[in-house]
Amino acid sequence: MGERGSLPLVAMRWMIVSEWRTYPSRIAIAVLAIALGVALGFAVHLINGSALSEFDHAIQTVSGDADLQVHATSAAGFSEALYPQMAHVSGIAKVSPVVELHAQAQGHAALTILGLDVLSAAVVTPRLLGRRSDGQHDPSDFFSDSAIFLSAAAMQASGRRVGQSIDITSMGHSASFRIIGDLPGIPAGQAIGVMDIAAAQWRFGQLGKLQRLDFRLAPDADRAQLSSALASRLPLGAEIVTRHNEETRSDSLSRAYRVNLDMLALMALLTGGFLVYSAQSLSVARRRPQFALIRVLGLERRSLVAQIFLEALVVGAVGALGGLLLGLGLAAAALHLLGSDLGGGYFSGGVPHLSFAPGAAIAFGALGVAASLVGGLLPARDAARSQPALALKNLGDAIDPRVHPRIRLALLLVVLGAAGSLAPAVNGLPIFGYASMALLLAGGIAMMPWLARTLLWIFLRRPISNVSLSLAIQRLWGAPSQAALALSGIVASTSLMIAMAVMVVSFRGSVEAWLYQVLPADLYLALDDSGVGGGFDAVTQNNMRHVEGVAWMGFMKETPLRLAPDKPDVWLIARTVDGPAGGLPLLSPGLAVPPNDIPVWVSEPAAGIYGIHPGDHLVLPIAGVTPRVFVAGIWRDYGRQQGSIVIDSDTYTRLTGDARRSIASVALKKGALADAVIARLRAVLPAGVADHLSVSRSQEIRSKGIAAFDRSFAITYLLEAIPILVGLIGVAATVSAQTLARIKEFGMLRHIGVLRLQIVAMLIAEGALLGAIGGIAGIGLGLAMSQILIRVVNPQSFHWTMDTRIPWLLFIIVIVALIVAAGGTALFAGRRALSTAAVTAVREDW
Amino acid sequence: MIRRRMTRWILLVIWLVSCGFAQAPARAEGPVYADVLPGHSLTFPADYGAHPDFRTEWWYVTGWLHTPDGPRGFQITFFRSRPDVDQNNPSAFSPKQIILAHVALSDPKLGKLIDDQRIARQGFGLANAATGDTAVVLDDWSLVRGADDVYTARAGTEAFGLNLHLRPTQALLIQGDRGYSSKGASAGEASYYYSAPHLSVAGTLRQGGRTVEVSGDAWLDHEWSSSFLAARSAGWDWTGLNLDDGGSLTAFQVRDAAGQPVWAGGSFRDASGATVVLRRDDVQFSTKRSWLSPRTGIHYPVVQTLTIKLPSGSRQFILTPLFDDQELDSRATGGPVYWEGAVKTDGGKGYLELVGYATAVKI
Amino acid sequence: MLTVTSLRKAVPGGRVLFQDLNLTVRNGQFVAITGESGVGKSTLLNLLAGLDRADAGSVVIDGTALELLQDDELTRLRRDRIGFVFQAFHVLPHLDLAHNVALPLVLQKVDAHEALARATGMLEAIGLGGRGADYPRQLSGGELQRIAIARALIHRPGLILADEPTGNLDPETAAKVMALFVDQVREAGASVVLVTHSPASAAVADRVLHLTRDGLVEHG
Structure with a gap:
């Protein structure tokens, strides 16, 4: 009977x-949590997508769709x-020769x-x-040697139009050109001159x-066969390049950065899903008697x-939809304000194109719905399992308070997490690092009931005279699952935020310290020469050294060097290595150099990317020379993510014959006035060079460096704020829901003679205890996770190491904030509980 | 498309040549072009080669081929052009000379022409017009005069390819006054010009995937100058005929925008080798029949009556084309439109070129 | 209507409530069960409702043996053939009165309009006509129990199970409510098993049984 x-x-x-x-409001909060998570994930994904397509455009544009290319391995070119x-060569229909230079207009x-x-080019590109x-x-x-075609972006950036003249500087030479037309085949955003x-x-x-x-x-023609045939005939200054290589090279430069952003966004989504879970749990718990009734009926x-x-x-569904729209708006705003590298400095200028990605939208929308469904999974299972007859009697928490919460699962998760942190990078990405963070987080949250019990047990050992506090502790002790729910939300968001904060603070501190180490001189003089070449010649260098007031002067030059076709160029830095202001921030003491070997010092990122160790021998493809060098040490370099190699300046001159240097570092004599010395230095420069000179004091450079760092991490700061916000909202929602459900209990307490004030104190104490326990646990867990970020994720992604610095003040602020938030919310919600209606609620049904 | 771009550049180069007339401000360190002066004798073998100081030069080979499938007309031309660029530029890429080449095949079975062209700046051995002897190379196309006086011409596309040996059977025909060929009333309107008529052709033609042995008769024009035609000229007609009795006839006229001849000239060499230089009034072209191009709507006088005045009296030659549609239309890609095809007459065969029937072409 | 044979039930912990309980309720018969607190009256009702399973014995309602049914089938049985009145009213606070009364019908997938119409009629019958749009918090205890009664009968079940329906009411209201209850069930022709410790409530029944450790004993 009954279908x-x-x-x-x-x-x-x-x-x-x-x-x-x-x-x-309950439902609104749950929807908001999902929306925030989806919005963040989608926004970050859109921004990354626009970054990638900018890369693609850039590469496609500059290579112009040639079937195959030969590139020089350094800016010096090939013959x-x-x-x-x-x-x-047979199989090649046409060759178009190209001079490609970085320039300034x-x-x-x-x-x-x-x-x-x-x-x-008309045939090939x-x-x-x-x-x-x-x-x-x-x-x-x-065919004119003074005419130039400019792309739209080049005209925009230089402020010149067709018909006008434009000054171009490159490779140490300047010339004026007449703009006679544009480049219709070059898409927007690419600054090119032909x-x-x-x-x-x-x-x-x-x-x-x-x-x-x-x-x-x-x-x-068989492209693959032709490529390998050609490759064997190329001199060492040239290599075959395919579109794939180019894309990989540019892509890898910022891939780690973008993946990290993706991870942060996913964490935000995770936190949102967690909030939905707690909201759903509470709602189901509160309605248990109603569900019981309708099951009986x-x-x-x-x-x-x-x-x-x-x-x-x-x-x-509603949250995901709202989140997608919000994410679209966020992405557009971020791109407009910060550019598609979000201030990371990987791209130059131009407002990038935001393209809506329907596939990604569907994926993130589905993720949002999934997070919500998963959040409802456990509560639904609970509701289905409960016995209607029991629930009707409204015994409250169906769990027997005598049962001690189990810690085994939590421990297992934590151990797995710790093990995962030891795993190496996968394809250059710290996948296991992130997995271990997630496992640690899950383990930490699973441990909350046990932790709460254990900490409270310490309190319970001594009798507490204060009624409110005693009641509060008893309550938390007696309803561990409800307490655990509130705690979990706090711990999840706090730990994520603390982990990121500790990482950023450590990083910033390490960068600051590093800036002091690498900028020991007082002044830095640089020639505004975009690209390589040009600079102070040997005679000028000598003149500069002998200027009055100069205690010591070092010279430096940076050249891009291609060590692998699919990786970004490494910077070869020719500089004075000896001398008072010449030292490098080595990570470990330098090795003794074998006689007749040329020593180089490889930066940390270069060592990580190319697997170089101290004591290795390398062959460097410096145009025409290709010397064999000895790696004498690894030094810390935060400034060049693609890696750098330092070689002694005189050795470089000896090898290549190039004595020109573009940067001079000046240590002043005691008592010498900086401005006077600068003026004298300008005076000894050849005519025309002085116009391109820029002088910086090391303090300025340090400030700019830190400012650049802050800009890069601006988005991280923002993303940090989201979990904590979500967490606080979660705490508020949880505590208020629980408080409202206990109206009868408060009424009963009032009946037996507990003062209003004491109930208020009890509520505040409950909230404060939750906030304190959660805060401490969250900070502890966050510290552990931050170590994974510092020792695993960052080194595997960027090949950087840093020293841990602890922001104690932040910890204190966080705990205080949590205590205030949780306690305050409990109070706010409890004020309803203390109304006279509560007294009569004892009689009430629900 | 490759062809599209190529023809655009050929047009540009043709424009380049016209620079000589434009009152453009003198470029700093621009090229100084040599002038064509009367009273200058041509010397060989030096004048077989290129004359880099002059603005424009070409080696223009036309002829009839006998193939197992019937007669064909062919044309292979190599141009050298000297653009107006700064001569101080030491770069090996500096476009001080530009080499162009054009090849066309007239196949009556196809009923229209098939052709292709190339262009490159001289340098790196990839494109070159050598001095001292005829040796023009553009990638794998070439026209080279060998030690045995035989020219080897190679040019081709995917559609067809020519590999021909051209053996002179007569002495060179020096045009005009010892090579000074007037193209207009003023002294500056002239070129140095010689021809090699009655070249015996032996070689191969690749077409439609098949390669066949061919033979035939060809005509080579080698002409160079720094300025050619008066500003008011709109086009010209030219013909070179290998007469069956061993003689050769060269005739051309320059027309204005209204189609009226402003200049004419040519030469007639009889079987014994006696040459008569034809002056302006000695040459008259008159249209016997026009052909309307269905593609471009242009009327070409494809059948012409050519009347020349010789000391011994007038002679008339009626020129009829191998087939009507030997038009070359590259206007869609910015190139010129003209008609150039194999023609025969009573007692001879050769080529006829009709230029400037669409719009004015300045040269 | 209802036949219980050799029913045995022990609580978790080991104590045996009853080991060989028998009961027969004919169609339209009103049976009251009394007993001391803790003797197992509510448990017995749960067993009759299919909300709990006996250790041994059988419960047959209208020809259907409960022990043979799965959880979902028991649920459907309750939905279609049993009505409930509880001591603590258990009216859903966020639905208005008409919707509350109509609940059993919409659970049977009756059309919403029809269900609400019948509920409105039911409200009239119990003296709360016109108040279909009011909410439970606006009602007194007695009125709420009347709503519960209306809900218990609206789907015309064959069996009503009542657990201390007057337990939360004062004697005067209790009497009124019981009077209404009896009227309604007589009109509907339903059988009733009423558990109570109030002699006044038990008095309205056709039979009164006393539940002891040894089983059901007829009273007077």
């Missing part, structure tokens, strides 16, 4: 709607004699100069060709050199489960 199959939807609808209508050699705008032979738009028709301008290849060679000192060869292959078990899931589903 199976369909659910009593009307009954379910009545139950759900009446509940929400009565407690709209142009390679061009006719390549042209004769009008002194401030960075752009890439491509010197093209339009006649070959037609998208790079310029379009005449200055109204003139003198066709010889196409000129005749002969002009580029002549004007920028590249005679006899090229940086790139673009190939169009014959239709039947004839609602099947599975219909009840379905009802709870339906509630969770609606919360998840």
